[in-house]
Amino acid sequence: MSIRGLNEVVGKAIISDSFRAGLLNGKRAEMLRLFEDKLDADEQQALLGIQAEAFSDFAAAIEQLIEQREGRRISLPAERLALPAVGWSNMVSNGAYSQRG
Amino acid sequence: MGLPSLIFLCDSLAAALFAHYGISHVPVPVRDMLIDPPPELQRDLSLTEVSFGEAIWLRLLGGQGSIFANSDLPEPERRYHMACALFTALCATAGGRAAGLPPVPNDEMKAQMDLFARRLLMAPQLLPEGWQGMAPAGLAQLCGVPQVVAETHLAQNTGRRV
Numbered sequence: 302m303s304i305r306g307l308n309e310v311v312g313k314a315i316i317s318d319s320f321r322a323g324l325l326n327g328k329r330a331e332m333l334r335l336f337e338d339k340l341d342a343d344e345q346q347a348l349l350g351i352q353a354e355a356f357s358d359f360a361a362a363i364e365q366l367i368e369q370r371e372g373r374r375i376s377l378p379a380e381r382l383a384l385p386a387v388g389w390s391n392m393v394s395n396g397a398y399s400q401r402g
Numbered sequence: 403m404g405l406p407s408l409i410f411l412c413d414s415l416a417a418a419l420f421a422h423y424g425i426s427h428v429p430v431p432v433r434d435m436l437i438d439p440p441p442e443l444q445r446d447l448s449l450t451e452v453s454f455g456e457a458i459w460l461r462l463l464g465g466q467g468s469i470f471a472n473s474d475l476p477e478p479e480r481r482y483h484m485a486c487a488l489f490t491a492l493c494a495t496a497g498g499r500a501a502g503l504p505p506v507p508n509d510e511m512k513a514q515m516d517l518f519a520r521r522l523l524m525a526p527q528l529l530p531e532g533w534q535g536m537a538p539a540g541l542a543q544l545c546g547v548p549q550v551v552a553e554t555h556l557a558q559n560t561g562r563r564v
Contacts (some may be wrong), residue, residue: 312416315501316422326563
């Protein structure tokens with residue numbers, strides 16, 4: 302089980318619009334071939350079997366897959382910050398943000 | 403299905419960046435990442451070195467995103483603040499929004515940036531075996547981060563007080 306390989310798929314999909322779109326629009330097998338050397342056959346099959354319309358669902362399914370196979374949480378509870386249940390509808394989303402706070 | 407956890411997304415971004423740059427050990431060259439971002443992020447990332455503040459990500463009028471980082475800060479602080487600002491930039495990308503990275507700003511932003519910066523600059527897969535037993539000063543020096551950041555990382559990942 303290559304956790305790093307699975308992480309890389311998700312990270313690559315965040316960074317690359319075309320890769321992310323490919324994962325969701327029927328070209329998933331083609332996209333995953335880029336990771337042939339990092340994912341074993343079982344993992345590729347598992348990823349091909351994920352049903353997701355939104356990329357966040359796909360990423361959550363991969364995280365769940367890792368946790369199920371490893372039989373443990375990825376990290377200590379203290380490291381798992383909750384994501385705020387806020388959408389991206391506001392104008393601030395694409396604007397400036399100071400990291401000081 | 404719910405959103406993926408933030409730590410999973412942070413680790414995923416770190417893994418993709420390490421693969422892109424061929425990084426296999428600390429210190430992580432965060433400045434180089436900003437100077438030469440992955441092709442898909444070139445509209446979102448660049449580096450502008452200034453002499454004020456810490457580090458801030460801004461999208462300029464033309465749409466180009468840039469991190470304005472204070473080059474006068476000590477190296478560990480500068481690296482940490484650049485990593486924090488990188489997180490802000492990634493949150494604002496289409497991919498970041500699609501993955502469920504938090505909106506910018508939000509009430510937990512400081513903690514979220516800190517988590518990303520630590521998972522990037524002190525990624526467990528880049529650290530030597532037994533790193534959890536290291537002294538904070540040694541871990542900080544190894545990774546090129548402020549000692550207080552290494553202390554937080556050790557406390558969060560080992561539960562021990564440092």
